[in-house]
């Protein structure tokens with residue numbers, strides 16, 4: 001009897017091990033594939049010219065494969081969207097965890113999470129149909145599909161991530177710390193600023209970086225609202241072409257295993273390295289500062 | 298007006314008292330009609346089985362229970378003759394006068410000296426040399442100075458449990474309260490650290506009114522002048538510690554003290 005159970009446990013364990021190995025293995029193979037299809041580009045263009053070249057004319061003759069404008073577009077869009085999303089997301093989180101009455105929090109929290117469930121194509125659509133004409137009219141622009149619009153839409157997409165993860169971080173600050181502060185005659189507000197925020201800073205940073213990594217990899221929204229011009233932007237309202245938008249827009253037209261095709265995969269490698277970096281930083285921060293909060297004995 | 302109030306409290310000798318205090322968590326009544334006096338510069342121990350309302354009562358004395366949204370208080374708590382539940386009373390001021398040390402040491406994830414300076418800083422004190430002096434003074438009062446004077450800028454989380462608890466006491470003393478509430482301050486500590494805390498209480502009694510919750514009879518007997526026995530949210534018996542431990546009036550008290558229940 002005991003032996004049979006033991007065998008069963010063993011079988012289950014091996015089964016789960018196989019499934020886990022398979023999923024990791026497949027992801028790993030995709031990564032290998034990405035590199036195999038991207039690296040041949042560097043026979044034609046040096047990595048330096050590829051990364052820092054200012055012109056992206058993949059279909060001209062001769063073609064230019066410089067993704068610097070695309071990298072800048074991605075970075076600008078991500079940065080600007082963080083500038084919008086971080087204060088809003090973190091402040092909403094503090095409000096929900098510390099200031100809102102339980103009843104309000106109970107309603108607002110699911111709404112924020114619902115926002116995370118909005119498909120990106122819907123957000124992109126909203127940006128195209130509502131925000132773009134509005135921007136165009138208000139600022140007298142040639143097009144409302146531009147860097148600012150894309151950043152705004154990406155901010156909408158990352159606010160739920162930033163907000164709900166930060167809320168967890170703020171909420172999990174031990175009650176003992178809050179009470180310790182209040183018992184010393186600190187006001188609720190002083191307690192938030194001086195104790196709760198410092199104690200949850202690692203969780204909030206992780207939330208912010210994960211939110212940003214979502215924004216930098218997001219494709220559909222930037223494809224729809226960023227405007228698509230592969231130029232180094234001169235202002236907030238210039239159309240841009242972030243990395244994922246470029247890949248998605250051109251992949252269908254690029255001849256299989258032609259130079260353009262390799263260039264798009266190489267762009268994919270760059271994008272992958274960016275997101276990887278974001279995730280490593282997030283992981284690092286959340287591990288390094290994990291031991292904050294109430295003292296453990 | 299303050300003078301008059303102080304005089305009044307001196308006349309009847311009580312620093313703090315509760316009158317017919319009832320406390321509710323929602324519909325559950327956790328305290329029933331507690332009237333209890335605390336004399337100036339004395340240690341009062343609150344004893345009783347777990348869940349009898351000791352912590353709840355203690356937290357009524359600095360209005361820590363205000364944080365629990367469903368809670369409700371009836372009756373009065375007087376500090377120097379003034380009802381602390383009076384709507385016009387400033388809770389922040391109250392908590393500066395009535396300090397609290399918690400069951401589990403809860404230093405802030407800051408440096409040792411910043412922990413002690415915290416109460417001063419939130420009181421708007423900015424003078425650096427004043428803060429430094431007050432930090433040293435408080436750490437000395439809490440019998441911790443010698444152990445931490447070379448690591449004032451290190452994180453408080455690196456201290457041992459007993460040191461952390463004395464740091465929390467120092468932190469409370471830095472804002473110069475009149476009354477010190479302690480909720481089982483040694484329950485998470487080893488015997489040696491416990492002994493240090495008890496010695497400390499003995500010395501602090503000269504300057505502070507101390508109310509301490511403890512589940513240890515021996516501790517109550519060692520540190521307190523008066524003892525109050527709680528059971529099921531009611532105050533069963535209160536008096537001189539010697540009397541309570543040697544000749545309690547009630548059977549229930551005797552049973553608890555001799556370990557026949559609880």
Ligand SMILES: Nc1ncnc2c1ncn2[C@@H]1O[C@H](COP(=O)(O)OP(=O)(O)O)[C@@H](O)[C@H]1O
Nearest residue numbers: 322325327346347348349350351352353354365
């Ligand atoms: N936050 C709370 N909400 C509801 N009931 C509580 C809360 N805190 C304590 N109680 C209840 O109040 C009673 C007294 O608790 P407490 O004051 O913590 O007892 P003690 O400190 O003597 O062990 C217990 O029955 C406990 O379950």
Ligand SMILES: [Mg+2]
Nearest residue numbers: 351352353480
């Ligand atoms: Mg308790």
